[in-house]
Amino acid sequence: MENKIFVFGHQKPDTDTIASSIVLANLQTALGKNATAYKLGNVNKETAYALKTFEVEEPQTLNEVDENCDVMLVDHNEFAQSVNGVEKSNIKMVVDHHKIKFETKEPLFYIAEPLGCTASILYKLYKQNDVEISKPMAGLMLSAIISDTLLFKSPTCTDEDKKIAEKLAKIADVDVDVYGKEMLKAGTDISEFTPYQVINIDSKEFSDKNARFEISQVNAVDLDSVFSRQSELEDAIQKEIKEKNLDFYMFAATDILNANSKIIAIGNKANTVEKAFGVTLNNNTAMLDNVVSRKKQMLPNILNNLD
Amino acid sequence: MENKIFVFGHQKPDTDTIASSIVLANLQTALGKNATAYKLGNVNKETAYALKTFEVEEPQTLNEVDENCDVMLVDHNEFAQSVNGVEKSNIKMVVDHHKIKFETKEPLFYIAEPLGCTASILYKLYKQNDVEISKPMAGLMLSAIISDTLLFKSPTCTDEDKKIAEKLAKIADVDVDVYGKEMLKAGTDISEFTPYQVINIDSKEFSDKNARFEISQVNAVDLDSVFSRQSELEDAIQKEIKEKNLDFYMFAATDILNANSKIIAIGNKANTVEKAFGVTLNNNTAMLDNVVSRKKQMLPNILNNLD
Numbered sequence: 029m030e031n032k033i034f035v036f037g038h039q040k041p042d043t044d045t046i047a048s049s050i051v052l053a054n055l056q057t058a059l060g061k062n063a064t065a066y067k068l069g070n071v072n073k074e075t076a077y078a079l080k081t082f083e084v085e086e087p088q089t090l091n092e093v094d095e096n097c098d099v100m101l102v103d104h105n106e107f108a109q110s111v112n113g114v115e116k117s118n119i120k121m122v123v124d125h126h127k128i129k130f131e132t133k134e135p136l137f138y139i140a141e142p143l144g145c146t147a148s149i150l151y152k153l154y155k156q157n158d159v160e161i162s163k164p165m166a167g168l169m170l171s172a173i174i175s176d177t178l179l180f181k182s183p184t185c186t187d188e189d190k191k192i193a194e195k196l197a198k199i200a201d202v203d204v205d206v207y208g209k210e211m212l213k214a215g216t217d218i219s220e221f222t223p224y225q226v227i228n229i230d231s232k233e234f235s236d237k238n239a240r241f242e243i244s245q246v247n248a249v250d251l252d253s254v255f256s257r258q259s260e261l262e263d264a265i266q267k268e269i270k271e272k273n274l275d276f277y278m279f280a281a282t283d284i285l286n287a288n289s290k291i292i293a294i295g296n297k298a299n300t301v302e303k304a305f306g307v308t309l310n311n312n313t314a315m316l317d318n319v320v321s322r323k324k325q326m327l328p329n330i331l332n333n334l335d
Numbered sequence: 336m337e338n339k340i341f342v343f344g345h346q347k348p349d350t351d352t353i354a355s356s357i358v359l360a361n362l363q364t365a366l367g368k369n370a371t372a373y374k375l376g377n378v379n380k381e382t383a384y385a386l387k388t389f390e391v392e393e394p395q396t397l398n399e400v401d402e403n404c405d406v407m408l409v410d411h412n413e414f415a416q417s418v419n420g421v422e423k424s425n426i427k428m429v430v431d432h433h434k435i436k437f438e439t440k441e442p443l444f445y446i447a448e449p450l451g452c453t454a455s456i457l458y459k460l461y462k463q464n465d466v467e468i469s470k471p472m473a474g475l476m477l478s479a480i481i482s483d484t485l486l487f488k489s490p491t492c493t494d495e496d497k498k499i500a501e502k503l504a505k506i507a508d509v510d511v512d513v514y515g516k517e518m519l520k521a522g523t524d525i526s527e528f529t530p531y532q533v534i535n536i537d538s539k540e541f542s543d544k545n546a547r548f549e550i551s552q553v554n555a556v557d558l559d560s561v562f563s564r565q566s567e568l569e570d571a572i573q574k575e576i577k578e579k580n581l582d583f584y585m586f587a588a589t590d591i592l593n594a595n596s597k598i599i600a601i602g603n604k605a606n607t608v609e610k611a612f613g614v615t616l617n618n619n620t621a622m623l624d625n626v627v628s629r630k631k632q633m634l635p636n637i638l639n640n641l642d
Binding site: 131141142 | 432433434435436437438439440441442443444445446447448449459463
């Protein structure tokens with residue numbers, strides 16, 4: 029029997045990372061390899077909803093790999109976002125849609141495309157290899173596209189992602205809009221989370237020579253319910269600013285049905301946010317119309333207005 | 336009109352690099368892009384033979400690119416092997432079959448497979464994009480496979496390279512064996528080269544903590560003719576050893592018809608070569624049966640026997 033292959037996505041897994049791990053392991057198995065999907069951390073509620081809907085089991089957790097392990101990476105390539113020991117393992121394949129910072133000693137399969145979602149690339153690999161896509165695999169790939177593109181509303185979404193999603197929806201036998209909204213909604217339930225947990229669901233720190241700041245984002249279907257906790261969220265944000273010595277902190281609750289974001293911005297340089305989006309902060313908050321993507325909208329606008 | 340795209344391979348171009356540049360530019364043009372192939376240095380005699388046979392013009396030389404240039408890389412990915420300024424350019428695509436050491440700021444197309452030749456990957460891209468392969472393009476891709484695999488004799492050659500070569504030979508309307516030998520022979524004409532030029536046709540320096548050494552390789556159809564110049568080649572080698580402070584130098588003339596290599600090994604640690612290949616040097620020379628690949632055979636055997 030061939031060496032076992034460990035297939036996994038990035039730390040702090042999202043729906044694309046978990047779905048793509050399972051789907052690539054399934055494709056490799058169909059091609060005769062001994063491949064198994066793993067996760068590097070707990071799955072979120074949105075992903076759990078997708079797995080339950082399509083009756084697919086959650087992968088086991090992987091803590092580290094060693095130099096004897098054959099591995100395949102999905103939805104990431106930078107070692108800093110990967111499993112412990114990945115730099116010594118035998119990387120056989122990478123399937124990803126992010127910028128690249130990567131190095132290996134041996135030739136390998138590396139398949140990256142500038143699409144909205146890793147699962148869209150995997151769909152094309154099934155077609156190229158002439159492997160049939162089962163209903164559960166179609167459901168997971170569709171869930172990943174819906175998640176990464178916020179139901180096609182994110183500027184990261186391409187025409188190709190949309191077309192692939194339509195084909196997958198037929199195989200998965202679901203109405204994209206109905207299922208997509210339910211899945212996204214499942215991921216917005218933050219009622220059991222502490223304020224600290226809420227602002228750390230998906231938070232990234234950035235810095236340039238002028239400022240150090242953090243942008244945190246949560247998906248929501250009811251902005252009022254998120255902002256009913258504004259006071260305790262601000263306390264948690266203030267604590268982060270102090271501990272990390274940040275110039276400002278922007279928390280964005282993104283309305284996934286209407287494709288807007290309502291923000292809280294706090295810190296010495298919080299006025300950067302006002303300039304970046306042409307808004308005035310009122311009680312530390314503002315509404316950003318048509319802004320949903322941290323990568324393509326929030327971050328570039330802020331970076332262009334730092335001083 | 337869309338931005339012009341510059342398509343090119345590595346410095347010191349070989350047949351795969353030139354052919355793949357032309358072939359990818361052709362594919363991108365068929366897909367509606369404004370793409371042009373370039374070379375980073377003079378084409379060798381083997382490549383010139385392939386271009387003449389299939390009536391394809393040699394690309395223009397590219398000296399540098401700037402930050403406004405859209406570029407696509409073939410047959411390499413490391414910036415050290417690429418054009419001046421590549422690190423600031425907009426890299427849109429990489430198609431390659433080497434190990435990876437790569438970094439960009441934006442997502443892009445990156446397609447690597449562990450095959451014998453970049454052109455084999457390009458053949459698959461034509462198929463995936465449903466673009467017809469013309470006779471000249473088939474001829475160039477076939478030439479690249481023959482060159483990189485030494486007419487399928489190198490251990491770097493995969494079954495997939497062979498199958499693709501057969502399909503390309505039909506489109507190109509040539510007998511693979513007859514054309515392949517003629518093309519490889521065309522690259523072995525070193526009669527006009529000085530001894531210094533001969534040993535530097537394809538030479539790479541290596542080092543580990545125990546030794547610094549160089550392995551030079553030329554293709555040949557007549558080993559006797561190469562070794563009739565042994566004395567002057569040894570003078571050139573001695574000079575390199577002294578100038579670069581090498582522990583030893585191995586020059587290999589690879590018989591491309593019989594898949595053997597006859598070597599000259601000189602230097603304080605030349606006995607490493609004896610241990611590495613289980614041979615005894617006689618008048619500084621030895622015959623290495625079935626050894627043709629520097630990457631997969633010569634280098635690993637030497638590295639395992641350094642002390």
